[in-house]
Amino acid sequence: MESTKFKWMIKKDLLTLWRHKIQFISLVMFPIVMIALCGWGMGGTVENTPVVIVKQTSGDITDQVINTIKSDETFDVIDIISEPDDAKQMVDRGEIKAAIILSKNFEDHNGSKNAVLYIDSSDQLTTQTLVPKTEQIFSMLSETISLNQVSAEHQGNALTQTAQAIKLQVNKIYGEIDYIDFLLPGVLAMTMFMSSMFSMGNAIAGERERGELARLFMTPTSISTVLSGKIVSNLIKEMIRAIILILSAVILFNVVINGNFLLLLFVMLLSALCFVGFGMMFSATSKTQEDYIQVVMPVAMPMMFVCGVFFPTETMPWVLQKIAYFLPLTYANNAFRGVMLQGVGLEAIGVDLLVLLGFTILFFGVGVARFNRQI
Numbered sequence: 001m002e003s004t005k006f007k008w009m010i011k012k013d014l015l016t017l018w019r020h021k022i023q024f025i026s027l028v029m030f031p032i033v034m035i036a037l038c039g040w041g042m043g044g045t046v047e048n049t050p051v052v053i054v055k056q057t058s059g060d061i062t063d064q065v066i067n068t069i070k071s072d073e074t075f076d077v078i079d080i081i082s083e084p085d086d087a088k089q090m091v092d093r094g095e096i097k098a099a100i101i102l103s104k105n106f107e108d109h110n111g112s113k114n115a116v117l118y119i120d121s122s123d124q125l126t127t128q129t130l131v132p133k134t135e136q137i138f139s140m141l142s143e144t145i146s147l148n149q150v151s152a153e154h155q156g157n158a159l160t161q162t163a164q165a166i167k168l169q170v171n172k173i174y175g176e177i178d179y180i181d182f183l184l185p186g187v188l189a190m191t192m193f194m195s196s197m198f199s200m201g202n203a204i205a206g207e208r209e210r211g212e213l214a215r216l217f218m219t220p221t222s223i224s225t226v227l228s229g230k231i232v233s234n235l236i237k238e239m240i241r242a243i244i245l246i247l248s249a250v251i252l253f254n255v256v257i258n259g260n261f262l263l264l265l266f267v268m269l270l271s272a273l274c275f276v277g278f279g280m281m282f283s284a285t286s287k288t289q290e291d292y293i294q295v296v297m298p299v300a301m302p303m304m305f306v307c308g309v310f311f312p313t314e315t316m317p318w319v320l321q322k323i324a325y326f327l328p329l330t331y332a333n334n335a336f337r338g339v340m341l342q343g344v345g346l347e348a349i350g351v352d353l354l355v356l357l358g359f360t361i362l363f364f365g366v367g368v369a370r371f372n373r374q375i
Helices: 003-019 021-042 060-071 084-092 124-155 179-210 212-216 223-253 261-283 289-300 318-326 328-340 350-374
Strands: 049-055 075-081 098-102 113-119 166-172
Touching: 049 060, 049 084, 049 124, 060 075, 060 098, 060 124, 084 098, 084 113, 098 124, 113 124, 124 166, 124 179, 179 223, 179 261, 179 289, 179 328, 223 261, 261 289, 261 328, 261 350, 328 350
Parallel strands: 049 075, 049 098, 113 166
Antiparallel strands: 098 113
8 A cells, every 4th residue: 555645545535624614514513413412302301391280279288289399390380270171271272281180179178189180192201201290299298198187186287187188180181192103203204304305415416416407407498397396206205205104103003193194194295395495405505415415414413303203392401492493393293293193183283384384485495596596
């Protein structure tokens, strides 16, 4: 081996990396971002989960329950109301994760004290945390009340003398959800996103690098025809890929699609269109496919952690929870889970679809404008 030439080959490749600033920045930043998101996104715990408490009576025991729940970091008590139906509707609409309903007889001295945990079980990890935590809190309070009762027999405490243990009923509004049921909508959205991104990178940046675009535009073919053809062909491929993924989950893991299948197809189509636009926006000005990958990966890969594909956003620091609102994959996840797990209709996921449509218009607008300048 010629050592001098060998050293020059290494130097040439490193100088090329230095001259391509985007690739150099990606080399430095991408591993830092990924390890940070793995630690925060996959190693977090469910905290500050939004709940409401329904208080239908007043007394020392009710206050003790409320104060105990408020002091626990697992819960974020956003309101204390008096109507159980209003609390249930808030859970049904997705405004909160759970409602803790204290019965009208909660302060009765001669009867049992009943409570209901009304919880959105479509968020599987949050449900696994909230249910045992709530049961633990009420069990601890029941034990305290029982000890006070024994003590009251000697001290004559009228308040606690007839206190009974609290009976907690857990109402999971979507039934028992396995992790695969929770995971499938996120994996579906992520698969469509990642494959759309790579497909558009090959379709535009890759063909530009190989000179295929230049030869194509030497023919009497307009830019709009070229872009439309690439967009539609990628949409067809993504829809086929998504349908195969869903059928595989149903056959292999007995996953049940609770919502309307036609609505699910519409969500898939809009999501795929949005993700294809995302890929087109970045590939429009990338000179090579390698440049495209180096630019898009630091943006695309962290989305699977920030947008709640594998774990709910409640497990992440609040800064990442806010960032998730600015990423299209978040809204695709919400729409897919709404249809597939909760069985909701168009009106329930309308906001998510409108946001996806807005992202789609933005991505294609920027992509077409930059593509025209590049060509």
